[in-house]
Amino acid sequence: MSELPVVVIGAGPQGLAAAAHLTERGVDAVVVERGASAGAAVSEWGHVRLFSGWSELTDAAARRLLEPTGWTEPRSGYPTGAEWVSSYLSPLADALGDRILYGTTVSGIARRGRDKVIMSGRKAQPFVVHTVDQDGRDGRILARSVIDASGTWSLPNPAGADGYPALGEAAASERISYRIPDDVSALAGMHVVVVGAGHSATHAVLRLSELARREPGTRVTWLLRRGSAVNVFGGGSGDELPERAELGSRARKVIEAGAVEVVTGFRIAEFTQDGDSLTIIAENGQKISGAAHVFALTGFRPDASILREVRIDLDGSLDAVAGIAAEIDPNIHSCGSVGATGARQLAQPEKDLFIIGAKSYGRAPTFLALTGYEQVRSVVAHLAGDHEAAERDELVLPGTGVCGGTGGFDAEGSSCCAAPAPTVASGDRPLRGVLS
Known part of the structure; x- marks a missing residue:
């Protein structure tokens, strides 16, 4: 199993950062991205200016990977989504090279030869990441671990106040x-x-x-x-x-x-x-x-359909990772008052499966890029066997000025x-x- 790669789902900010950390620690990584380029979801809101400055939008391991390429780190200002992609995410993807598979959609994750019900010998089997390429061809990637950084962008909440589409919403x-x-x-x-x-x-x-x-x-x-x-x-x-x-x-x-x-x-x-x-x-x-x-x-809300054949623990209210739900509940917390969420809190019942980034927050709207980068640092340290680093809390969030949630x-x-x-x-x- 140690000879297999870690598969990262999504070539967005957190997925690319995960690949950078894995590469820095000498762990093989494969990033699966359904879009044609890195940061495909960010590009869809490229006209929007972020309220986070450049210092909150780049990951430390990613910067270290980019430095030898002649990349110039943006130091000041507030980029648009398009500028975030062009000045950081695209160069980072180029530095990661053929570790990224574009135009490839993950259709499901499982353990080899075992559906979710089977317990016997489960942890000894590698993950199987089922994929579909842009030509409709099915594929499988064996993995020692899976990091799901697929985000929530593809599943916006409806306008209906009770969580379902309002009457006539689809027709309109x-x-x-x-x-x-x-x-x-x-x-x-x-x-x-x-x-x-x-x-x-x-x-x-x-x-x-x-x-x-x-x-x-x-x-x-x-x-x-x-x-x-x-x-x-x-x-x-x-x-x-x-x-x-x-x-x-x-x-x-x-x-x-x-x-x-x-x-x-x-x-x-x-x-x-x-x-x-x-x-x-x-x-x-x-x-x-x-x-x-x-x-x-x-x-937005997370799409857990690709995880239906692995054992996961999501909070019943937020659809967030259960281990961090109490720390991020928007009824209590603002995005400046959440605690650090690392590998221990993000761990799933399915060993070596992690849900990170916006998807880990479920429906909670308090996610910041800084939080995702700290998640990545801790999770990759854990997978690399550096448990002291995985337990360390390095997250410092800017306050919002709003007390509680x-x-x-x-x-x-x-x-x-x-x-x-x-x-x-x-x-x-x-x-x-x-x-x-």
Whole structure:
């Protein structure tokens, strides 16, 4: 088994970092990537600027691997997703060379000759990583260990408030998007609705507010499921990532200026279509009519289907790795208050199988690249037999300025750190006229 490689699923930031650490420790690695290039998922949101600076976006072992190639490390600034790929992920993939298999989709992971039920002799068998290439041909890769860094990008959450698509959501799919928009000019003069409370939704609202400023008649409505908008605006001056603080500050300003109307406590139950527009109906019967397009940016969830024949332990609430769930629960923690999560916490019942990166966080929205790099460092140290390094905690996260997590779901309270939110409409009473 020691002669077999470690298979890493996904050539994103954490997958490539895992390959760099494995290479540095002299362990053979094979990275399986379904896209045509490294950072394929990041490239899909390449127009979005990150709120993390370059110092939080590169991994130490990756930098050491890149240095002999003549690579110049970006030192300052806040890159877009496209710049993250071109200035770091692509050069790192080039340095890893033929360790990466592109255009290859993992269809399943198992133990050789044993389905999930069989216990006898299980740990002595290598993993079998089942693949399908871009021509539809099946393949198998034997591995001593598997690191699943496949992320969550392929499975966005629906707009429906109960975790399932709302009534009529599938039928209205041509007018509902689940990604941060780039060019929104085609929506000029229309009523556009954004659903979600995270940074992706904030990015979309800001982009659309610029359109509303330039194009009279453009209306932007921001729907929040929670009864308060407080945490949307972040920790202000208490946030140790200035660009993240600025994101919340800009959102506050466009709302106070009347460019965007925020409606709290609006939990979507149904979409109905009337010609070229949608009516959005909340669980309490509240309606928003005349929406030309909806951006449902309500987070992502992991796809565990490739893991169905191995033994895994995921938290029943978050779909996160069970060993870290209590440390990352967004009901309690912000992304600056989570503890370190290393190999011991990430270990699965299936020996030498690890789920890392955004996928390890399940539905929790508090993942940062820094956390993923620390996961990689610890997991690879464990696989290499360096258990002292695996147990070490080297993670230092920037504070958010928000105390604890998301707070009450229904209450219109306020965070103990963030400034009070501007007055917004509530889904429990009729909407005021949308300001433009």
